[in-house]
Amino acid sequence: MQQIVKKITSNSISFVYGFAFLLLFSALVGLFIFGLQYQNKQRKIKLIEQYSQEIKPYIEKHNDDIIKIFTEVIPTMQTYCNGYLDSTPYNCPQLQKTVFKLFPNTDSFSNFSSTSFIKNETSNNINSATLMELSGELREININQEMLNLLEGKTNDPIIGNFYFAYYYPGNSDNIQVAIPIKNSSGETIGVILRNVIE
């Protein structure tokens, strides 16, 4: 009888220790994940700040030309790209020349060549937009709700994420980008400048 009682007590102690260990381990994991979530948030804030502040003087200096890119160049891409629109993604050397004039690399910022422009321009799908790279490449891309809100002017602060949800071109999908909204003189968002985060 004594042996049975001893065995039951020993099993109970093991169970209590096991349960206590599980609780402690769960608490540690929870704390660890909370800490990493905080680190992730801080890193995003830091990158947004760094990439948007870096391009700010350039945008201020070339504001009129950047507005032209969104209001005149992208909407009239057919006239620039006549004869080049058959391939996907659309490769358009004429467009590249125009963009280089309006967005010169004379007083550039870091990773200048990875800059691209997004305009909510496509007619067929509300979740898609036109992406134009400095090289003159045009693509229709899928955009998420966060980007849609930024393009429609519902949010005004720069955002960070992976915005290359391309239809035709799944390249660059691992990179994250900082999206900086561009406003016209009346304060309306006319498009977004996208900068690849390259570290």
Added chain:
Amino acid sequence: MKKKLIEQITSSIAVILLFLMTFTGITFFADLFFNWDLFPPNVETFLGFIMISGLIIIISSVMINIMINISIIATNSEKNNK
């Protein structure tokens, strides 16, 4: 080196690394689920390398442990049969 000592060392390494790997594994899945971007890509590559190295050390430790334990069992049963 005595078999028993090697067995103790390998089992300690395996237990400690398995505990740490449980943590790392949970963090890895949390990273996938929450889509975290915690470190620059080069740091992430280095951490991935450490994780894989840890995994290889665990597998090696367990293998050595199994081999030595089989050897100990064989030696003991030989002694008992005599």
